Amino acid sequence: MMNKNRPVIARAHTNIALVKYWGKQNENLIIPQNDSLSLTLDQFYTDTTVTFDPTLTADAVLIDNEVAQGSDYQRVVDFLDIVRQKAQTPDRFFNVNSVNHVPTAAGFASSASAFAALAAAASRAADLKLDLTELSRLARRGSGSASRSIFAGFVQWHTGNDDETSYAEQYASAADWDIGVIALTLQKSRKKVSSRQGMQLSVTTSPFYSEWIKLANSDIEQIKQAIDQHDFTTVGHISETNALRMHALTLSADPGFIYFTGQTIEMINEIRQLRKMGIECYATIDAGPNVKVLCQKENASKIMTHFNQLLGSENVIYTTPGSGIEYLEK
Amino acid sequence: MMNKNRPVIARAHTNIALVKYWGKQNENLIIPQNDSLSLTLDQFYTDTTVTFDPTLTADAVLIDNEVAQGSDYQRVVDFLDIVRQKAQTPDRFFNVNSVNHVPTAAGFASSASAFAALAAAASRAADLKLDLTELSRLARRGSGSASRSIFAGFVQWHTGNDDETSYAEQYASAADWDIGVIALTLQKSRKKVSSRQGMQLSVTTSPFYSEWIKLANSDIEQIKQAIDQHDFTTVGHISETNALRMHALTLSADPGFIYFTGQTIEMINEIRQLRKMGIECYATIDAGPNVKVLCQKENASKIMTHFNQLLGSENVIYTTPGSGIEYLEK
Structure with a gap:
């Protein structure tokens, strides 16, 4: 057989x-x-x-x-x-x-x-x-x-x-759903903590870890409601705060560390600036320096143009759900 | 009168x-x-x-x-x-x-x-x-x-x-006490959240805030013991973790933000690197991008030479208790 x-x-x-x-x-x-x-x-x-x-x-x-x-x-x-x-x-x-x-x-x-x-x-x-x-x-x-x-x-x-x-x-x-992701490729950070190590250190040494579990489970319930309602704003907002709170766990570990580089911080600020200008988009960041931008179709090309200018078009990749x-x- | x-x-x-x-x-x-x-x-x-x-x-x-x-x-x-x-x-x-x-x-x-x-x-x-x-x-x-x-x-x-x-x-x-502080002046960040605003946002929106209070009060008890014992290592270690955990509060606020610039992160890594080389020193950071280095007399000049080379001597100031x-x- x-x-x-x-x-x-x-x-x-x-x-x-x-x-x-x-x-x-x-x-x-x-x-x-x-x-x-x-x-x-x-x-x-x-x-x-x-x-x-x-x-x-x-x-x-x-x-x-x-x-x-x-x-x-x-x-x-x-x-x-x-x-x-x-x-x-x-x-x-x-x-x-x-x-x-x-x-x-x-x-x-x-x-x-x-x-x-x-x-x-x-x-x-x-x-x-x-x-x-x-x-x-x-x-x-x-x-x-x-x-x-x-x-x-x-x-x-x-x-x-x-x-x-x-x-x-x-x-x-x-x-x-009207949702897309723009992946921004940034310079690599010098130091590297694997996500496996980073997780272990967060679980065992961050005084905030037990609150993270409660928070993540509450975020899951809220984002599911927002998905049901096709509410991009709430999906984006939860995604951005959840990601930054994950990174707050690494910063509060012992030793504390951060996957961000200066460019990561700058890109978060750029995304906030775009939002202030009425171009809705949200940041999410995994265990590394790179930033992903959640957006909707109507704004995707404007946002890409903006980041193409900052990072070069080879470092800006757009994708839709697969x-x-x-x-x-x- | x-x-x-x-x-x-x-x-x-x-x-x-x-x-x-x-x-x-x-x-x-x-x-x-x-x-x-x-x-x-x-x-x-x-x-x-x-x-x-x-x-x-x-x-x-x-x-x-x-x-x-x-x-x-x-x-x-x-x-x-x-x-x-x-x-x-x-x-x-x-x-x-x-x-x-x-x-x-x-x-x-x-x-x-x-x-x-x-x-x-x-x-x-x-x-x-x-x-x-x-x-x-x-x-x-x-x-x-x-x-x-x-x-x-x-x-x-x-x-x-x-x-x-x-x-x-x-x-x-x-x-x-044998303790000194080296103040490193870094580039200013573009965005500015006053410490007053930053505190308010942390208190009202960070899910980790209630743990911070417990942690800070526990750090106080431990650092006082270390001060009693003239234990520089423990004073330094508590100072560094406490500072990074304070910054984890801002990152976990809504909206999350960070006072660090890329240089702040680099300087933290430099301090870790000096420690690995046996030159004991610790970072502390207030509501801004600049880093202060806690050290002892025997290492102060080595540490200053290192940061002078990175930042220029006009951006490296040493002080003792006042x-x-x-x-x-x-």
């Missing part, structure tokens, strides 16, 4: 969290501390081809046409071990070819689309017949935010408390 | 809060939300000359040799109204000449030394015989942090809950 030789190709899109995931209750299973809610995006995706190859004696992994090595390789192998375990094929290995169409510089976590695509392609190659919820759980084991990239539209990742109960699902389609997991034919 | 014609000259030094004052419970009386603890500094001070002049029909105020106008003038007059009320001399006016030896660019609040000196000079000119506690209460009405500049050394401002119970006092002398309020003879 096994598709031993037929390659399976899956495409997953990245997503931007409007209510952020920040902190794990279980590091190994990647069970988060709070619900998060994201929008899946069209422009940024990963295509992953997997063959369940009986001739291999170890997993072979190409990422962006280079042989994966060291911790990058190990992270994929650890994930494939979970697939092998589920498929009860401990001695079979995968050939993986993963191509990211996510400009690393744009500061989107390619791990979200990468592990969503890998979960879909590897599980099908191993003949596991997973429904979308099962796929979301599996993708979560590779990268928390990958659990959300299985679905299109507005997606909620339910915290849960174990492997079974922690998964994402679509909350609402974005097909009838689709969920897809299987491609060769 | 009144010194109607004799000028009274008072000198007050500025102070740097190691556990920050951030938020008022009473805007009018300037009763804070939490205790704060500061170190009075030597290099930065204000000399204020006050004459209680029977020939005047309104207060005359010179600040740094310019006639004070608008809101600057009104703030002084409002303060002098309190002195007039205490002295029961509603129809008499003051001649005030205030000279700040606080480089505005260094980002120290000159209002702390300015209102401490004004409180001392005006109250004596009006023949009020105030003890240091009464003087601290009076200075508080002009600017919260001025209540601390009445005293030398490590100074605690007790929150209190009314005019009578909210005042500062010396917790410990710094005479037998004295409390003094009256000067002409």
